[in-house]
Structure formats: structure tokens, C-alpha cells
Amino acid sequence: EKIRDAATEEGKVVFSFEFFPPKTEDGVDNLFERMDRMVAHGPAFCDITWGAGGSTADLTLEISNKMQNMICVETMMHLTCTNMPVEKIDHALDTIKSNGIQNVLALRGDPPHGQDKFVQIQGGFACALDLVQHIRAKYGDYFGITVAGYPEAHPDVILNGVATSEAYQSDLAYLKRKVDAGADLIVTQLFYDTDIFLKFVNDCRQIGITCPIVPGIMPINNYKGFLRMTGFCKTKIPSEVTAALEPIKDNDEAVKAYGIHLGTEMCKKILAHGIKTVHLYTLNMEKSALAILMNLGLIEESKISRPFPWRRPTNVFRV
Ligand code: FAD
Numbered sequence: 652e653k654i655r656d657a658a659t660e661e662g663k664v665v666f667s668f669e670f671f672p673p674k675t676e677d678g679v680d681n682l683f684e685r686m687d688r689m690v691a692h693g694p695a696f697c698d699i700t701w702g703a704g705g706s707t708a709d710l711t712l713e714i715s716n717k718m719q720n721m722i723c724v725e726t727m728m729h730l731t732c733t734n735m736p737v738e739k740i741d742h743a744l745d746t747i748k749s750n751g752i753q754n755v756l757a758l759r760g761d762p763p764h765g766q767d768k769f770v771q772i773q774g775g776f777a778c779a780l781d782l783v784q785h786i787r788a789k790y791g792d793y794f795g796i797t798v799a800g801y802p803e804a805h806p807d808v809i810l811n812g813v814a815t816s817e818a819y820q821s822d823l824a825y826l827k828r829k830v831d832a833g834a835d836l837i838v839t840q841l842f843y844d845t846d847i848f849l850k851f852v853n854d855c856r857q858i859g860i861t862c863p864i865v866p867g868i869m870p871i872n873n874y875k876g877f878l879r880m881t882g883f884c885k886t887k888i889p890s891e892v893t894a895a896l897e898p899i900k901d902n903d904e905a906v907k908a909y910g911i912h913l914g915t916e917m918c919k920k921i922l923a924h925g926i927k928t929v930h931l932y933t934l935n936m937e938k939s940a941l942a943i944l945m946n947l948g949l950i951e952e953s954k955i956s957r958p959f960p961w962r963r964p965t966n967v968f969r970v
Contacts, residue, residue: 652725653795654754655835657695658863658928665695666949667865667930668940672699672707672714679710683717685937690724692941692950695928698727698756704763705734712743716750726752727797731760732782736774744786748793756797756838757782757829780829787833798829800837800864802851806885827860835862838930841869841880843913844889845920852926866921869932870939871910874900911939915946922947 657665668689673679686697699714701707711728719726728747730740744755759779762769771777776785783796804814804822814822826837837860842848852864871877874896881888892913899905918929929947931940944950 652753653835654696654725654727654797655795655863657725658836658865663927664922664947664949665928666944667694667928668697669867669930669932670697670699670714670935672702672710673935679714682714682935683722685935686718686722686724689933689937689941690722692944694724696725696727696754697722698729698754701729701731701758701760703733703761705731705739705760708739708743712746715747715752719750719752725754727754727756727795728752729756729758730782731758732771732776732779733760733763733769734772735776736772737776737785738774740776740782740785741789744790744794748790753793754795754797755786756799757786757834758799780825780832783829783832783834795836796834797836797838798826798834800826800839800851800855802839802842802848803885803887806883809885812885812887823854823858823860826855827858830860830862837862837864839864839867840884840886841867841932842886843881843892843917844887845917847887848921849924852924863928864926865928865930866918866926867930867932868914868917868943869934870914870943871896872907872934872936872939873903874906876934877906877910907939911942911946914939914943918943918947 670682670686673682690697697718699711699718701711715726715728718724730743732740747755757779759769759782776782779798783798786794786796801822803809804819808814808818808822830837839848839851848866855864869880895909896906899909921929931943933940941950945952
């Protein structure tokens with residue numbers, strides 16, 4: 652099933668979880684256990700990231716396969732153009748297609764480590780738009796294609812903390828080109844100012860982007876991680892968030908509790924504006940994401956986790 656259909660079901664609020672490929676085998680096992688517990692709560696879909704520079708390609712393919720066929724959740728695999736000649740891109744797409752995965756998040760990716768600017772490799776693509784066009788041209792309607800949207804504009808065009816209005820508008824126009832080329836869902840970059848997200852949705856509608864726009868919510872788990880992430884993404888931190896965090900920044904439990912409170916309030920406001928999906932960047936942790944969903948009344952505390960089907964030995968889904 653394409654996740655776009657799940658995200659647009661009339662009247663129903665749905666949620667989804669993002670995970671990333673762990674570095675160790677134990678980490679992978681733990682992730683599947685956690686995923687299995689989280690999937691028991693009924694997300695519309697789960698997605699798995701593509702490591703920076705293509706570093707996790709094989710593992711991402713393997714994890715996405717198990718998510719779809721053993722954890723049995725509708726799966727979206729991220730795919731970036733960094734260091735990927737078209738043959739490698741097609742290998743990834745052919746693999747997930749043969750495993751029954753119908754959803755891909757088409758991204759340009761960041762420049763490889765140590766490089767400032769994204770440079771197209773020989774035989775590869777220059778931007779996510781190229782990738783969307785390629786997927787539609789080669790695979791027709793088989794895949795649901797999601798693309799990234801940036802409520803504060805892409806960090807490349809944010810200078811000294813702000814994007815000029817021209818840069819913001821040109822970023823939006825480019826997003827529309829990705830949608831016009833065949834993307835059918837937008838997931839946003841993380842943000843902490845809900846008004847910025849709501850304005851972004853409005854601005855997208857103004858220029859004729861009609862597909863669902865799913866807010867990416869990253870619960871604050873610890874102070875240092877929060878600063879690193881918002882610094883990297885050039886995310887605006889509202890003054891009330893800074894004021895709330897400053898006195899508790901050395902108390903991990905208090906920061907986590909505040910993160911759950913803030914995530915809940917953000918989602919409440921977004922849902923009150925008619926958005927029907929919340930996408931949680933879990934960072935492979937379950938507590939904050941589930942607590943937020945519980946606060947929103949979207950899941951029940953008592954839900955018993957299912958047995959772990961992935962434990963069954965199988966060679967069927969090797970990539
Ligand atoms: P693009 O959409 O191609 O472009 C990014 C920006 O560059 C545009 O917004 C625009 O400002 C400008 N631009 C590019 N091409 C053009 C053009 N032709 N004309 C005009 N402007 C242009 N990274 C990973 O490595 N792995 C992941 O799994 C991953 N998952 C992500 C998931 C989400 C939801 C988001 C928001 C980001 C994710 N990223 C991931 C990060 C992403 O790869 C980076 O933000 C990257 O710098 C841009 O990728 P993109 O697909 O947005 O690029």
C-alpha cells in the first residue's frame with residue numbers, strides 16, 4: 652500500500668515512526684524488538700533512513716525488507732543521491748520492489764564528509780528532483796514517492812539564522828517542482844515553532860501544492876543532542892523553549908519530560924489545524940514518542956506487544 656493513502660484517510664488521525672540503522676548487530680536486534688513493540692500501537696507507516704553518503708546502503712535495504720515482511724508494517728525507505736551512480740540507485744529500488752515495498756523518500760542527501768557543497772557524481776543525480784523524475788520514468792506508478800520539505804527553507808539558503816523571502820519562495824517553488832514531477836507526499840524537516848510549520852503549509856497551498864504535508868516532530872531527548880540537531884539544521888528555537896530548557900539542561904530526566912510536554916503541545920496545535928498525520932523522529936527510542944501519542948489519545952497504554960515474528964530463522968528475505 653502507498654502511505655499517501657494512509658495519510659489522507661478521511662477524518663482519521665494517524666501517526667508514523669522514523670528509525671535509523673544502528674551501528675552494531677546487537678543494536679539492530681534491539682531495534683527490531685523496539686520496532687515490534689511500537690508497531691503494535693498501529694502506526695500508518697514506519698521509515699528507515701539512508702546513512703549519510705550512502706554509508707548504510709546494504710543495512711538499510713535489509714532493515715526495510717524486514718520491516719515490511721517480518722515486522723509487517725508499511726515501510727518507506729529513504730534513498731539519497733550522494734555517492735550513488737544510477738546503477739546503484741536502481742539496485743536499491745529493484746531490491747525493495749522485489750520485497751514488496753512501495754514507498755520511498757527521495758532525497759538529494761548531504762555532501763560527503765569533508766565536502767562543503769553537494770556535487771553531482773558522474774552518472775549520478777544533482778538533486779532530489781532528478782531522483783523523483785527518474786523513479787517515475789523507470790518505475791511508473793509502482794512507488795509512492797515522498798520528498799523532504801523545509802518549513803524554514805533548506806539550511807543551504809539560511810544565512811545568519813534566516814532565509815530571505817526570495818530564498819524561501821524559491822525553495823517553495825522548487826518543492827512544487829518535486830511534487831509536480833511525481834512526489835505524492837511531503838515530510839518536513841524538524842521544527843520547534845509550530846506557527847512556522849502552519850505558515851509553511853499555507854504557503855505551499857498558495858502556490859498549488861495539494862498533496863499531504865506531514866509534520867516531522869523530533870521530541871527533545873537531551874539538551875546536547877537538541878543543540879547539535881537544531882544547529883545542524885539551522886532550526887529556529889522559540890524563546891520560550893530556550894527559557895524552559897536553560898534551568899534544567901543538566902537534568903536529563905527533566906529535559907526528556909519537557910520534550911514530551913512540548914511535543915504533545917506542538918502536535919495538539921497542529922492537529923487542531925486540520926493536519927491528520929504526525930510523524931515522529933524517534934531516534935530509535937520509544938519512550939518519548941509513545942508518551943506523546945498517549946497524551947494525544949492516539950494510543951493506549953495497555954496495548955500488549957506482539958510476539959517477535961522476526962526471530963524466526965529465515966533466508967527468504969536476504970538482500
Ligand atoms: P533537494 O530537494 O534536492 O534540495 C535541497 C535544497 O537545495 C532545496 O530545498 C533547494 O533550496 C535547493 N535546490 C536543489 N536543487 C535545486 C534546483 N534544481 N533548483 C532550485 N533549488 C534547488 N539525509 C540522509 O543522508 N539520509 C536520510 O535518510 C535523510 N532523511 C531525511 C528525511 C527528511 C524528512 C528530511 C527533511 C531530510 C532528510 N535527510 C536525509 C537530509 C537531506 O538529505 C538533506 O537535507 C539534504 O541537504 C537535502 O536533501 P533534499 O532531498 O531536501 O534535497
